[in-house]
Amino acid sequence: MSESDTVTGEASPVRKIIHIDMDAFYASVEQRDNPDLRGKPVAVGGSAERGVVAAASYEARQFGVRSAMPSVTAKRQCPDLIFVRPRFEVYKAISRQIRDIFAEHTPIIEPLSLDEAYLDVTENLQGIPLARDIALKIRGKIKAETDLNASAGISYNKFLAKLASDHRKPNGQFVISPEMGPAFVETLPVGRFHGIGPATAAKMNALGLFTGLDIRNQTLEFMNANFGKSGAYYYWISRGVDDRPVRANRIRKSIGAETTFSTDLAEYGALAAELKPLVDKVWRHCEATGNRGRTVTLKIKFADFEIITRSRSVAAAVAGRDDLERLACGLLEIEMPLPKRVRLLGVSLSALQIGDEAEPQLTLGI
Structure with a gap:
């Protein structure tokens, strides 16, 4: 979901x-x-x-x-x-x-x-x-x-x-219309459901669930047992039921930036240099929106397209651009030396707060 x-x-x-x-x-x-x-x-x-x-x-x-x-x-x-x-x-x-x-x-x-x-x-x-x-x-x-x-x-x-x-x-x-909803959903392949990705669709198919009607024929207990907290969502939408409100001014879950290199990189210095403009971009968005966050995530995509992510959370919102860069570079340092050359690097800030909710972390202690 x-x-x-x-x-x-x-x-x-x-x-x-x-x-x-x-x-x-x-x-x-x-x-x-x-x-x-x-x-x-x-x-x-x-x-x-x-x-x-x-x-x-x-x-x-x-x-x-x-x-x-x-x-x-x-x-x-x-x-x-x-x-x-x-x-x-x-x-x-x-x-x-x-x-x-x-x-x-x-x-x-x-x-x-x-x-x-x-x-x-x-x-x-x-x-x-x-x-x-x-x-x-x-x-x-x-x-x-x-x-x-x-x-x-x-x-x-x-x-x-x-x-x-x-x-x-x-x-x-x-x-x-409300009269059409359940019938419209029952013929729909599960892969067309918003919130069901390829992996979940494949799991559903393996359980014999191919359409909305197949899901509708299951119990809530069955869906929860096989799909965890998303099970109830699938159970109800297969019946055309979705009571989620439209949320005005919804706050995004994360702010991120990434870049793909023209040539694959391996050295820490070169990678750290590439992090700087990404940090700048993320922090500019923070300044523009008033958002602050507590969790920094580093994304690394290797030349063979394998992806790893590493995260660090702090007790209160990251206070400034330089603190964000130090956290991101710290995550990179821990991974050095890298086993393979790097194709893409990304950094994101999550666990977002806005305005007065965000009390900045004064010292990172790293």
Whole structure:
């Protein structure tokens, strides 16, 4: 389960939830701003030799190119693929513009990323009775103001709203009513459930669970025994039940940055030097948002793509940028000498607090 909220299955008033998902957002922005890219397979990400695909245009997706795919693999699948460096400041500015459109209809907005959000429009600001009409109006204004397409899912809970937005992509919308919900879920392959990844789907298949109906036929005790704390979530969503609220101004769980090297590195000095700009980026975000955190995590990806992570938690929030760097470098020092050359390095800060909640750790004692 990807979100910390717990589904209890308790009866709640019928809500009107919209899930808005921008279509191939980063790639669509690049095609909008550069006419030469329109109608062509585009991947936003690092270089064709060393990077990872952050987003793919629909033309690229026809060749099987997907986000998080190594660029080398993507180029192999689509030889004509055009790689474009990401422009995150541009994407963030457009995301803020879209968020302002949402706010014309409801203050209850839960952003999931720059291009995706839940909206609770049960009591919307414009008094529009039908959520489908609100979604149409939002999508129309996004198109008019940004020249970008958005898809929307409308339902009575978050789980079904997200499923619905996937159902009519790109540039469409779909409604799953309370009457439709259980029947819609029962035919759905478990791998399509939001919150069920490939490993969990494989485990479910091994237990004879292939569709929502298969899960629905199990007891809550069976699901808890086999899937731990996520078992109840799967049990209830297979019945079309999800009482998690849309959380306005939801605080992200971590702040991180990572970089892939043009050549693999092994020496401590070179790796520590690469950590500095990553720490700068993480701390800039902390300063901009007021977030502070207590847990520093170092991510190392070796040349053979093996990944290890190492973490250190402190009693109170990390006080400053230099303290964050010392903690990250300390985690790296412990791993030296490394058994293999390093392809990627990342650093993140978690156990986040905001504003007055964050009492800084005055001395790290390391």
